[in-house]
Amino acid sequence: MMYLAFAACCLLTNLFLGTLSTTGSAAEIINGILLLIDFALFVAIIVLTVVVCIERFYKNCYGPEGYLTFTLPVKPWQILLSKTLSSALLIICTLAVICGGVLLAVPFNTWNSIDMSDMVAAFEQGLQAVGAGNAAGLALNILGAVARNLFVTILAIYLAISIGQLFHDHKVALSFVFFFVIQSVIGLLTSLLFAGTMNMSDILSTYQQSVDSLDSLIGMINTFIGLQSLWMMAIAAAMFFGTDYIMRKHLNLE
Amino acid sequence: MNSTADLLKCEDLTKKFGKDTALDNISFSLDPGHIVGLLGPNGAGKTTLIKMAAGLLTPTSGAILIDGDAPGVYSKGIVSYLPERTYLNESMTPDQTIKFFSDFYEDFDPERAGEMMESLNVNRTKPVKNLSKGTKEKLQLILVMSRKARLYLLDEPIGGVDPAARDYILNTILQNYEEDATVIISTHLIADVEQILDEVLFLQDGKLILQESVDTIREERGLSVDETFREVFRC
Amino acid sequence: MKWQIDSDRPVYKQLIEQTEQAIVSGIFSPGERLPSVRDLAAEAGVNPNTMQRALAELERSGILYSQRTSGRFITDDEEMIDKLRYQKAEEDARTFFDNMKKLDLSADEIARLLRAIFEEDKDEKSASNE
Numbered sequence: 001m002m003y004l005a006f007a008a009c010c011l012l013t014n015l016f017l018g019t020l021s022t023t024g025s026a027a028e029i030i031n032g033i034l035l036l037i038d039f040a041l042f043v044a045i046i047v048l049t050v051v052v053c054i055e056r057f058y059k060n061c062y063g064p065e066g067y068l069t070f071t072l073p074v075k076p077w078q079i080l081l082s083k084t085l086s087s088a089l090l091i092i093c094t095l096a097v098i099c100g101g102v103l104l105a106v107p108f109n110t111w112n113s114i115d116m117s118d119m120v121a122a123f124e125q126g127l128q129a130v131g132a133g134n135a136a137g138l139a140l141n142i143l144g145a146v147a148r149n150l151f152v153t154i155l156a157i158y159l160a161i162s163i164g165q166l167f168h169d170h171k172v173a174l175s176f177v178f179f180f181v182i183q184s185v186i187g188l189l190t191s192l193l194f195a196g197t198m199n200m201s202d203i204l205s206t207y208q209q210s211v212d213s214l215d216s217l218i219g220m221i222n223t224f225i226g227l228q229s230l231w232m233m234a235i236a237a238a239m240f241f242g243t244d245y246i247m248r249k250h251l252n253l254e
Numbered sequence: 255m256n257s258t259a260d261l262l263k264c265e266d267l268t269k270k271f272g273k274d275t276a277l278d279n280i281s282f283s284l285d286p287g288h289i290v291g292l293l294g295p296n297g298a299g300k301t302t303l304i305k306m307a308a309g310l311l312t313p314t315s316g317a318i319l320i321d322g323d324a325p326g327v328y329s330k331g332i333v334s335y336l337p338e339r340t341y342l343n344e345s346m347t348p349d350q351t352i353k354f355f356s357d358f359y360e361d362f363d364p365e366r367a368g369e370m371m372e373s374l375n376v377n378r379t380k381p382v383k384n385l386s387k388g389t390k391e392k393l394q395l396i397l398v399m400s401r402k403a404r405l406y407l408l409d410e411p412i413g414g415v416d417p418a419a420r421d422y423i424l425n426t427i428l429q430n431y432e433e434d435a436t437v438i439i440s441t442h443l444i445a446d447v448e449q450i451l452d453e454v455l456f457l458q459d460g461k462l463i464l465q466e467s468v469d470t471i472r473e474e475r476g477l478s479v480d481e482t483f484r485e486v487f488r489c
Numbered sequence: 490m491k492w493q494i495d496s497d498r499p500v501y502k503q504l505i506e507q508t509e510q511a512i513v514s515g516i517f518s519p520g521e522r523l524p525s526v527r528d529l530a531a532e533a534g535v536n537p538n539t540m541q542r543a544l545a546e547l548e549r550s551g552i553l554y555s556q557r558t559s560g561r562f563i564t565d566d567e568e569m570i571d572k573l574r575y576q577k578a579e580e581d582a583r584t585f586f587d588n589m590k591k592l593d594l595s596a597d598e599i600a601r602l603l604r605a606i607f608e609e610d611k612d613e614k615s616a617s618n619e
Contacts, residue, residue, distance in 0.1 A: 067341035071308050072358050073331035168272055252271075253310045289536050428531040449494055452536040469499040469539065478496035 053087040076247035259322030266316035278460040292440040294457035334403035344383035367400035492533035504543035520565035
């Protein structure tokens with residue numbers, strides 16, 4: 001499918017970037033062009049992924065195939081879960097392709113002069129400088145944040161599409177509208193909830209003030225990310241159940 | 255299985271789409287062991303009623319019960335629905351659809367499906383999107399009839415097929431007959447199916463205007479159901 | 490056997506008639522076991538319940554009898570079958586007679602007509618024997 005073709009193109013282009021020599025004006029021009037192509041491909045593959053996720057959900061649930069999907073002896077939340085997971089998987093693959101592309105783009109001669117363990121050590125040192133604890137913990141936290149934002153976005157899309165389906169006309173247009181509404185509501189609620197408690201500037205100023213108390217800083221960052229995660233998970237759950245409710249009680253396939 | 259419940263029961267079932275009333279206070283019940291014709295002019299509400307039994311539409315008011323339960327996982331497991339349009343994933347091949355149905359439906363018989371595909375000349379390895387319209391319809395019918403369901407909902411099953419295939423389909427429906435199952439055939443080609451029916455439901459403007467056995471209609475009116483229909487619905 | 494179902498009369502009545510016809514004309518032999526209701530219905534292209542109704546009627550009149558485990562059978566009461574045969578013949582004859590009356594033929598003309606047809610048939614039979 002197109003997706004694989006794009007992924008392949010991405011990786012190939014980045015490979016070229018990596019293997020070409022970096023000297024000489026001709027090389028620079030080629031490099032520049034390749035970078036442009038590269039960037040375009042990254043954008044394209046992201047767009048393609050999002051489009052595929054939306055289209056698959058819409059076609060499978062609310063298009064003609066919906067007649068098959070919703071007459072299977074399966075609970076709606078199971079359908080929703082499987083779609084959410086497959087979309088998440090696709091997005092993760094895309095992110096992997098992009099990361100892989102970026103890694104490949106680093107010129108190979110540079111690779112040879114870098115020792116991986118040195119890099120990790122340097123990375124960890126940097127982290128300790130900002131008092132963020134070991135690399136693994138932070139990596140997990142970041143992964144968790146990425147994952148929950150992923151699910152929140154996917155579920156927001158699905159919920160928006162499902163709400164759009166409740167209406168008789170202009171279902172697609174309304175779906176877009178509702179998507180922005182949902183995102184706005186989430187943003188508003190999030191900032192309202194976290195405005196009073198803490199935000200990034202608080203963390204930074206605390207860092208400035210208490211470089212010695214690394215523990216409290218780590219604690220603060222972890223709590224911040226943790227609370228946000230809980231909040232996001234709650235939102236994800238709410239949207240999941242909302243979509244399930246619509247599928248169970250207000251399904252109207254025409 | 256609820257042995258005391260009717261197989262299909264509608265209680266004051268109403269369905270509105272905005273201002274449009276598709277079904278208006280429909281009440282009736284069906285026992286197992288019948289082949290029922292759901293007849294009526296276009297827009298009478300036949301497809302709406304069938305989709306509600308299949309669980310694709312939710313009532314505006316009133317209830318629809320399959321074997322005593324509202325449409326849900328249990329009813330979908332015992333209902334085999336054939337829509338008028340194609341609803342398969344177009345990138346699958348017929349063999350893949352057999353596997354798909356086997357995975358989801360306990361009562362699906364893959365061998366039976368395979369045999370029917372041979373008899374009806376359905377190419378099993380071409381993706382659905384490359385099949386002709388008639389073949390797609392045959393495929394869907396095969397999948398639906400290869401289940402041992404308790405309620406079959408067939409929406410215009412013989413609409414687009416040639417006479418030979420039509421006879422095969424009607425014969426298949428008869429061969430499939432079980433005393434604990436009921437088949438509902440919604441069609442406007444009454445003359446072709448009349449002979450295999452034993453009961454008919456006439457719908458008009460969302461209302462049920464007649465529920466009667468075929469023999470009673472013929473005896474009381476001296477007309478076939480087809481002719482009765484034309485009379486009742488004369489423009 | 491060939492079933493011919495018309496559309497404006499109750500199906501079960503037609504099934505009864507045609508089953509009786511099949512019995513008296515020897516398509517079904519006395520004592521023969523009938524196929525299952527479902528097979529008969531599929532053969533005739535009719536609803537199994539309707540076929541069942543017809544067969545039940547025939548059981549009531551004694552032309553058929555059923556044994557719970559072995560199925561349905563034609564009666565081997567040859568006398569009953571003969572009676573049925575004459576009954577059908579009489580029905581046909583009356584219909585014929587009514588039609589002739591409509592055509593305004595007298596009893597003599599009818600008799601002559603029948604005899605002529607009879608002779609014709611005899612001649613054809615002996616011709617095919619040579």
